[in-house]
Amino acid sequence: MNIDNTRHLQLDRESRGTRYYRNAVERHWDPFDIDLEADKAALVDHLQTVDEAESHFDGMRMGVARFGAGEQAVTEDLAPLATALDDIDDQMFVTTQIYEEAKHTDHFDRYWREVIHHAEDELGFERSSPTDDKWFNDAYDELFERNEDAMNRLLDDPSPETFAKAYCHYHLVIEGILAQTGYYGMQQSYSESDHPELPHLPGLYEGFTLIRQDEGRHVGFGMAKLKELVEEGVDPQLLDDTVNEILPYVNKIAANPEDEYVEDVGPSPTELQAFATDKHVERMEQIKDAAEDIPDLESLTELQGVGDD
Ligand SMILES: [Fe+2]
Ligand SMILES: [Fe+2]
Numbered sequence: 143m144n145i146d147n148t149r150h151l152q153l154d155r156e157s158r159g160t161r162y163y164r165n166a167v168e169r170h171w172d173p174f175d176i177d178l179e180a181d182k183a184a185l186v187d188h189l190q191t192v193d194e195a196e197s198h199f200d201g202m203r204m205g206v207a208r209f210g211a212g213e214q215a216v217t218e219d220l221a222p223l224a225t226a227l228d229d230i231d232d233q234m235f236v237t238t239q240i241y242e243e244a245k246h247t248d249h250f251d252r253y254w255r256e257v258i259h260h261a262e263d264e265l266g267f268e269r270s271s272p273t274d275d276k277w278f279n280d281a282y283d284e285l286f287e288r289n290e291d292a293m294n295r296l297l298d299d300p301s302p303e304t305f306a307k308a309y310c311h312y313h314l315v316i317e318g319i320l321a322q323t324g325y326y327g328m329q330q331s332y333s334e335s336d337h338p339e340l341p342h343l344p345g346l347y348e349g350f351t352l353i354r355q356d357e358g359r360h361v362g363f364g365m366a367k368l369k370e371l372v373e374e375g376v377d378p379q380l381l382d383d384t385v386n387e388i389l390p391y392v393n394k395i396a397a398n399p400e401d402e403y404v405e406d407v408g409p410s411p412t413e414l415q416a417f418a419t420d421k422h423v424e425r426m427e428q429i430k431d432a433a434e435d436i437p438d439l440e441s442l443t444e445l446q447g448v449g450d451d
Contacts, residue, residue, distance in 0.1 A: 144228065152230065158366050159231030162359045165439055166238035171352050173249035178256050181345040185261045188341035196267055203258060203270060205328055206346075207277035208395070209321075210250030215286045216316065217243040219293045223308065226296035235363055242356040249349050257345070281394035288388060289316055306368060306376045310384040313364020317357055318425060320392050323418040325350045325357075330409045358442035361425075366436045368429045378430045385422070392418070 153160045189195040220243060224236040254272045262269050292311040295304050329350050332343040372378050393415065409417075428434045436442075 144230075146230070153234065154231050157229075157231035158363065159229065159233070159235040161439065162363055163231075163234040163238050166235075166242065166356070166359060169355060171245075173245055173252060173349070176249070176345050176348050176352075178253070178345040181253075181257045181343045182260045184341045184343060185257060186264045189261055189265055195265060199261070199267075202332075202340075203272075204277045205324070206250055206253055206258065207272040207274070208282065209324060209328075210247065210254065210272050211278065211282075212286070212316070212321065212324075213243055213246035213250060215289070216312065217247050219286075219290045220312070222293045222296040223312075226300040226305070235359075239360050239363070242360070246353050246356070249353070253346065253349070257343075279394065281391040285316070285320070285388060285391040285395065288391075302371050302374060302376050303380060306371045306380055307384050309364040309368050309371075310381055311388065313361055314368070314381075314422075314425065315385055315388050315392060317364070318361045319389075319418050319422055320395060321357060322354070322361070322421060323392075323414050325354050326417055327409050327414050359439070362436055362439070362442040365425055365429055369436060372430060373432065381426070381429065385426075 155161070189199055192198045217240065220236065220240050224233055224240070227233055227236065250272070258272075259269050261267075289311045292308045296308055329347055331337050331340050332346050334342050334344075368381060372381070428436055
């Protein structure tokens with residue numbers, strides 16, 4: 143029990159935590175409301191027209207598998223933050239974040255069952271599994287293991303530095319760089335017109351749009367917390383050092399030209415890396431510069447729409 147009797151009412155409606163919590167409630171969506179019928183048809187049609195359809199299909203399956211596994215990992219690993227934070231407004235927000243990560247996991251699991259398996263059945267391919275080791279690489283495993291460790295450390299040592307490292311791993315690097323670069327790449331690839339050599343998958347596209355709205359709040363919360371920590375005396379160098387230590391793993395995941403499943407379609411690795419670097423530099427400035435504000439909720443939830451830049 144942790145009732146703060148210096149508060150006249152329970153919640154601080156002006157706080158970022160409660161405002162973001164309310165925004166999450168108001169923008170609630172259900173993964174099962176996304177219509178996947180057009181994706182099922184378009185994917186089968188597309189695979190029937192390309193050469194070496196099964197290996198071509200691997201590029202897309204790898205993307206969906208990595209997103210699904212990533213969303214599962216962040217669902218599993220956020221809980222220590224809810225325990226370590228002791229402000230009710232912050233905790234209100236974290237409850238929405240865990241729930242949203244679970245919905246993202248739900249969406250990708252459903253996509254595999256309903257769209258990918260359907261295409262495999264129609265084309266006579268063996269049904270594949272999103273948990274197969276072949277979709278992942280060492281950098282992917284290492285990055286998520288480090289994230290889990292950074293989050294678990296909050297339980298033993300909830301110091302400002304431990305919080306800063308946790309937000310750097312989880313919110314800045316995994317959500318802010320890896321995931322947002324991935325959404326950008328996937329949405330560019332499977333949108334209506336950008337890459338005519340790939341199928342247009344409106345359900346996949348819509349899922350990414352909804353997930354990005356949620357992720358805008360998640361990244362915004364992490365950035366605001368980092369800004370508070372810096373204002374309270376955490377050395378900004380710690381943020382740079384933490385991010386720089388783990389960035390090489392991201393570069394081997396999001397846009398690895400040596401990845402055997404990455405085909406020469408969709409945005410190029412160079413374009414993806416440039417996108418990630420630009421976004422990151424901008425965010426670090428907003429965190430470290432006392433005069434710069436964290437973007438407001440509307441722009442955060444619209445962060446990085448395809449073609450915004
Ligand atoms: Fe997510
Ligand atoms: Fe997230």
